[in-house]
Amino acid sequence: MKKQLTLCLLLLLSSVAFTPATAQKVKITRADELPRRTVELTGKVKDIYYNDALLRKLSEELYANCLSDLSKYDIQDKATLSSYYAFLGLVDFQRGNYEEVLKKLELVKSLEDKEEERATFGLFNKAFIAAYFQTKSTSSPEFKQVFMREYRKNIDAVEYKFAKKYVDQNKLNLSLLNEERTVAGLEASLQPYIDNGKGKVPEQVASSLILTRQSLRMRTMLKDEALLVLNAWLADHKEETPAAKVDFWKDRNVALEPKDAAHEVIVAVWDTGVDPAPYEASLWINKKEIAGNNKDDDKNGFIDDVHGIPFDKDNRPTVGSLLEPRQLTYSVKELQVWMKGAMDLQNGIQSPEGTQFQQKAMALKPEEGIPFQEDLNWYSTYAHGTHVAGITLSGNPAAKLMYARMTYDTKVKPRLYTDETQANMASMFTRAVAYFKQNGVRVVNMSWRYNAEAYEAVLNLYGVGKDELERKTIAQKWFETERKALRDAFASAPEILFICGSGNENNDANFADYIPAGIDLPNVVTVGAVNDEGKRTTFTTEGKSVDVYANGYEIESFVPGGDRLKFSGTSMASPQVAGLAAKMLAINPKLTPTEIITIIRNTATPDPEGKGLLLIHPKNALASVKK
Numbered sequence: 060m061k062k063q064l065t066l067c068l069l070l071l072l073s074s075v076a077f078t079p080a081t082a083q084k085v086k087i088t089r090a091d092e093l094p095r096r097t098v099e100l101t102g103k104v105k106d107i108y109y110n111d112a113l114l115r116k117l118s119e120e121l122y123a124n125c126l127s128d129l130s131k132y133d134i135q136d137k138a139t140l141s142s143y144y145a146f147l148g149l150v151d152f153q154r155g156n157y158e159e160v161l162k163k164l165e166l167v168k169s170l171e172d173k174e175e176e177r178a179t180f181g182l183f184n185k186a187f188i189a190a191y192f193q194t195k196s197t198s199s200p201e202f203k204q205v206f207m208r209e210y211r212k213n214i215d216a217v218e219y220k221f222a223k224k225y226v227d228q229n230k231l232n233l234s235l236l237n238e239e240r241t242v243a244g245l246e247a248s249l250q251p252y253i254d255n256g257k258g259k260v261p262e263q264v265a266s267s268l269i270l271t272r273q274s275l276r277m278r279t280m281l282k283d284e285a286l287l288v289l290n291a292w293l294a295d296h297k298e299e300t301p302a303a304k305v306d307f308w309k310d311r312n313v314a315l316e317p318k319d320a321a322h323e324v325i326v327a328v329w330d331t332g333v334d335p336a337p338y339e340a341s342l343w344i345n346k347k348e349i350a351g352n353n354k355d356d357d358k359n360g361f362i363d364d365v366h367g368i369p370f371d372k373d374n375r376p377t378v379g380s381l382l383e384p385r386q387l388t389y390s391v392k393e394l395q396v397w398m399k400g401a402m403d404l405q406n407g408i409q410s411p412e413g414t415q416f417q418q419k420a421m422a423l424k425p426e427e428g429i430p431f432q433e434d435l436n437w438y439s440t441y442a443h444g445t446h447v448a449g450i451t452l453s454g455n456p457a458a459k460l461m462y463a464r465m466t467y468d469t470k471v472k473p474r475l476y477t478d479e480t481q482a483n484m485a486s487m488f489t490r491a492v493a494y495f496k497q498n499g500v501r502v503v504n505m506s507w508r509y510n511a512e513a514y515e516a517v518l519n520l521y522g523v524g525k526d527e528l529e530r531k532t533i534a535q536k537w538f539e540t541e542r543k544a545l546r547d548a549f550a551s552a553p554e555i556l557f558i559c560g561s562g563n564e565n566n567d568a569n570f571a572d573y574i575p576a577g578i579d580l581p582n583v584v585t586v587g588a589v590n591d592e593g594k595r596t597t598f599t600t601e602g603k604s605v606d607v608y609a610n611g612y613e614i615e616s617f618v619p620g621g622d623r624l625k626f627s628g629t630s631m632a633s634p635q636v637a638g639l640a641a642k643m644l645a646i647n648p649k650l651t652p653t654e655i656i657t658i659i660r661n662t663a664t665p666d667p668e669g670k671g672l673l674l675i676h677p678k679n680a681l682a683s684v685k686k
Contacts, residue, residue, distance in 0.1 A: 084133035089572045091511055091535065093132070093139075095527035096124060097259040104246040104253065108268055115153070117265045122150045124262065136570035137170045146266055149273050157188045173565075173595055174668065178217050179225040183285065186210035187277070203284050210288045220301045222292070230289045231413075233282050235420055241275060243425035247471050255522030307593035307667075308610050313642075313678045314454030319685075320645040325459045326451055326637065327367070327495055327503040330444030332381040332464035334619035335366055337445070341452050342366050343461040343498075368494050369464035372474070374483035376490070381619060382441045382466060388430040391620070394438040399624055401435070429471050436469035442618040446626055447506050449616030450634035457645035458638075461500060463491045465507070475521045476514060481537040485544035492548035495555055501644050504637035505559040506630035508573040511538035542574050549580050556652040558637040560611075560629035561587045562600030569602045577604050582652035584659075588612065588632040593667045593674055599629055606656070607663055607673045609635040639677045643684045650684070658683050 087093060098120060100107065107113060125143050134140050144167050151160045164181045171177050186209035187197075196202040214222050245268065252264045278285070325343055335342055345365055364378050371377040387394075400416030423431055444462065452458050465487075468474050495503060514534035524530040549557055559575040561568045568576040568585065576585045588599040588611025595601075596612055611632030613625045640655050650658075662680040663673035 085131060086133045086135060088135050088570065090136070090139065090570055091531070091572060093134075094128065095515075095531055096262050097256070097527055098262055098265045099258055100253055100256070100260045100265060101258055102253070104250050104268070105242055107253075108242055108245065108272055114269055114272060118150045118153060118269050121262055121266055121269070122147060136567050138564070138566035139570065141167055141170055146270065149270060152277070153273060157191055161185065161188050172670070173597060175221050175224070175597055178221045182213040182217070182225070183210065183229070183278070183281075186213055187281070198280070203281065206281060207284050207288050210285060211292065214288070214292055219296070219299065223296070223301065226289050226292050230286065230293075231417055233278060233286050233289070234417065236275065236279055236282055237421075238275060238279065240423060240425050240428060241271060244428055245271060247429050251472060251520050255520065257522060259526075261519050261527065304592060307589075307591055311676050311678050312454070313681055315456060315642050315645060315681075317456050320455060320457035320642070322645050322648040323457050323459055324455070324502065324641045324644045324648070325461055325498065325500045326641045327461045327463055327500045328444055328448045328451055328634070329463040329491065329503055329505045330447050330465065330507065331440050331467060332369065332379070332444045333366070333448045333460065333462040334445045334617070334621075335380055336619075337617040337621050338448060338452060338460050341456075341458055341460050343459040345498075366460070367462035367464065368491060369462075370466060370483075370487050370491075372466045372468060373480050374465075374487045377466075380462060380464065381445075382437070382464075382469075385433075385437050385469070387434050387437070388427075389434050391438065394434055395442075395618070395622060395624060398435055398439055398442075402625070402627055432471055433469060436471075440467050440469050442624070443506070443630065445619050446616040446624065447504060447630060447634045450614060450631060451504050451638045451641070453616075453638055455638060455642050455645060458641050461495075461498065463494070463503075472520070473517055475523070476517055476537070478537075481514075481541065484537075485541045488541065488545040488548050492552050492555075496552050500555055501648075502637050502640045503555060503557045504634045505557060505575055506628075506633050508559065508562050508568075508576045510572045510574070511535050512571075514538060538574075542578075545574055546578050546580065549575075549578060549583055553582055553652065556582055556584065556637075556640050556655055558584045558586060558633055558640065560633035561585050561602070561605045563588075563598040563628050563630075564600050565598055566600050567602040568600050568604050571600070573600075576600070577602075579604060581656075584636060584656055586629060586633040586636045587672070588627075588629045589666065589672075589674060595666070595668065595670070595672070596627070598627075599632075605672075607636060607659060607675050608632065608666065609675050635677075636675060639675060639680060642677070642681055646681065646684045 098117060100117075125147050128134075129143060134143075144163065148160055148163055148167070151163070164184060168177060168180045171180060186206050189209040190202050190206035191197055193205050194202040214226065217225065249264050249267060252260045343366055345367075364380065366380060369377050369379050389397075396412050397416045397419055400410065400412035400414070403410045403413040419431075444464070448460055448462070452460055511531075511534045514537055515530050518524055518530040518533060519527075524533060557575065561576050562571065562573055564571065575583065584607065585605045587601055587605045587608040588596045589608045590596050590612035591610060595608070599608075599611065609632040611629050612627050614627070614631040614635075615623050615625045616631075618624050636659065639659065643650055643655055643658065658680050659675060660673055662676050662683055664676055666672040666674050
């Protein structure tokens with residue numbers, strides 16, 4: 060599933076450190092191979108946050124640990140290396156070692172190969188350092204004036220289309236800076252780790268406090284000056300408009316005419332549930348439900364629902380097509396606007412919804428942050444599956460929609476997993492795929508992914524296990540059992556094509572060890588996201604397991620109740636490939652998953668950036684099937 064929306068819009072300082080050369084380093088190909096460590100920490104988050112001496116002590120301890128890891132391990136993931144380097148660079152900033160920070164910023168930039176990210180990397184930080192070099196101060200009026208000049212120069216050097224997005228996003232970020240609200244958010248997310256940690260907490264808890272404090276402090280001290288620069292840039296470019304975009308997908312997408320879609324295709328959306336109302340004409344109907352036989356489990360242990368099979372929070376069969384309602388602080392209509400606005404602002408899109416979200420977020424009191432976040436979490440989860448279903452069905456009159464509903468916890472503090480809930484998860488995987496087979500499903504879309512680290516985090520949150528090693532062992536046991544169950548289930552249904560989104564973390568799916576994205580089988584396809592220009596989105600997860608890419612930027616579809624919204628993510632790219640596969644089967648139902656994948660890949664085209672990615676071409680794929 061896509062990441063939940065977050066209120067944390069602070070920009071963290073990115074940097075890099077040189078590491079000692081070693082003759083032999085241990086190659087790290089998966090995140091779970093890295094060491095787990097704790098630091099001694101007790102007390103209240105607010106007290107720790109404002110304790111400069113304690114934060115400096117923690118900074119030095121974590122700095123040494125980072126250097127140790129980098130000297131021992133050959134880490135095969137750019138995103139992970141950048142996270143190490145970000146912390147090292149931040150501590151160098153604290154030390155005032157600006158010359159080294161500037162050199163290292165360039166090394167971090169060398170790890171980034173996305174055009175937009177490279178173009179706008181480090182503009183604020185470099186201006187800060189340049190101002191210090193010229194004034195030998197970090198607070199004088201002269202320093203601030205030089206910072207403004209250097210910051211504007213850095214932005215002016217960036218291509219307009221990237222600079223505009225950068226300016227819009229950073230204006231929002233700076234406008235939202237509020238230390239009291241930030242500390243309240245940290246308390247909500249981190250205090251349970253400290254309370255349940257028995258004096259020891261994961262390093263990530265301490266690093267979150269350090270990173271947030273330093274980045275907030277640096278940007279707060281220059282907030283007014285930076286906003287003056289950003290507003291001046293916008294004023295100077297108010298008459299300028301970006302070059303008209305050529306819709307990369309306009310001539311590729313195609314809707315099937317009824318005469319071409321001669322064969323019914325059952326497509327399952329394995330997600331957070333689907334509102335049947337917008338898709339009434341395309342719904343798969345459970346014949347046993349109509350016959351009144353749904354009260355008894357069938358031979359596979361299912362409790363049937365009308366249009367699919369749902370599972371509850373404990374991963375047990377239940378009934379109902381959508382996530383259970385919650386007592387909302389805000390209305391669904393308000394949440395739709397704010398959710399759309401948050402996505403627009405994150406993507407540099409100016410819209411009325413974005414303005415409304417900004418105004419609401421700025422007006423929140425500290426105690427209102429959690430209810431606001433949890434309402435957004437709930438709505439994004441509630442709406443997700445319905446939105447994915449619309450993309451999957453688009454342009455295919457022969458498609459019949461089935462759902463398999465998963466139920467997610469949308470609280471800021473998630474519930475504790477147990478051996479029982481995770482045994483149920485493995486069983487759910489087996490049951491769901493058996494249900495697909497039993498009912499003739501040909502294509503399954505899965506716009507979700509997770510890894511063992513998610514379990515470790517929750518075990519840490521509740522203080523389960525005697526130490527980090529035991530928590531890792533528990534998490535890995537659950538995860539490996541579930542991975543095997545899911546892989547075996549896929550393998551047991553070679554006639555079904557399973558299609559999944561790669562992730563939205565700008566990382567490597569294989570290094571992160573995601574499922575289902577990292578499962579390699581002949582009937583599994585993993586999809587990354589590009590934008591309306593055919594270029595990689597800033598968020599897309601990549602890696603060797605990602606087979607093809609599709610448009611995952613501002614895709615419009617239905618949400619529960621029948622409204623239409625635009626979402627972005629690999630969650631929106633994956634169902635476009637699932638929809639293409641379903642169209643191919645509507646034309647020729649004899650196609651096997653292997654044949655479908657071969658046609659999709661053979662008719663795909665190279666990405667415009669020349670990164671060796673394959674971008675789907677639905678029109679060519681369908682033309683190939685019709686031959």
